[in-house]
Amino acid sequence: MGRLAPIEILAAIAVSALWGGNMVAIKAAVATLPPFLLTGIRFVIVAALLLPWVRPKRGQWRLVALLALVLGVGHFGLLFLAVRGMDAAAATVAVQLSIPFSALVAWVAYREPLGWRRGAGLGLAFAGVALLAGEPHAQGIGPLLVMAVSTLCWALSNLVVKRIGPIDPLALNGGMALVAAPLLLILSALVEQDQAAALAATDWRGWAGLAYIVVGASLVAYSLWYWLVRRHALNKVVPYTLLGPAVGITGGVLLLGEPLTWHKLAGGVLTVAGVAVVQLWTGSARGKS
Incomplete structure (x- = not known):
């Protein structure tokens, strides 16, 4: 639970870069594919690829199913839905809310220190995302x-x-995907339309985006993330996700031709600054606030 080793730092940076580019890939894919259908296909492929590793213990399946609901449907399904309604660059900034929420969750669940300074950082991060509106x-x-x-x-x-x-990251990824896939496909059938036409209309950009989502952002990034989260407290590893906005904003502007407006720049600066306060004050805040 001490400092991250050099190999762990490299893993955290890789996760951040992969997740930053993920917004560009999602935006390319949801241009034609309905969000819940896309998320369901994502998990079908992940589950198929990782099926040989899916061996959670009997007592772990209940929590794996809960993870599928919270992460698979709640996070990924809603993430893809949100990205369809905003630029990839703006989405990369907005997704940084995961860090303030992680701090709040750690404060409630583990009594990790918050204090007024970190509280101010939370407010700054939320204000930066609100600016994107x-x-x-x-x-x-x-x-x-x-x-x-x-x-x-x-x-x-x-x-x-x-x-x-303790569980192998590939087993956790595969088990979660195995449960999440049918849930998302059922949700797509209930709330989305013209799925067959959307599949036929998707060109190489959409399929390339899906490939990145599955391999880069899912198999590689989440396996590394699970490994890091099990070894360290959240406040040790979450700060490295601060690198994601730079990757996502650059990719959105250069690859998708999105405009670089002052709202994105100012919102990004405020959000990253607030998140930095939340994370960098962790050590000094103990026993002081």
Whole structure:
């Protein structure tokens, strides 16, 4: 539970970079594919690839199913839905709410120190994301609210991962995907339309986005993340996700041709600054606030 070893730091940076680029991949895929259908397909592929590793212990399946509901449906399903309504660059900033929510969850669940300084950092981060609502290309506040719920689900999912206990990351990823896939496909059938037409209309960009989502952001990034979360407290590993916005904003502008507005820049600076306060004050805050 001490400092991260060099190999763990590299793993955390890799996770951050992969998740930052994930917003660009999701945006390319949801251009034609309905969000819940896309998320369901994602988990079908992950489950198929990882099926040989799916051997959770009997007592772990209940928590794996809970993880599928909270992370698979609650986080990923709502994340894909939110990204469809905003630029990839804005989504990369908004998803940083996962860090303030993680701090709040750790404060409630583990009594990790918060204090007024970290509380101010939380407020700054939320203010930065709220600024995105005024972005000229934003589709109202709805996608931001969906993103907020999605990031809260991500923070809660880390509690479930810790409760599951020792388990191979590939087994956890595969088991969660095996449960999440049918839930999301059923949800797609209930609330989405014209799935067959959407599949036929998807070009190489959408399928390339799906491939990145499955391999880079799912198999590689989440396996590394589960490994880090089991070895260290959340406040030790979450700060490295601060690198994600730079990757996502750059990718959105250069690869998708999204405009770089002052709302995105200012919102990104405020959000990252607030998150940095939340994370960097952890050590000095103990016993002082």
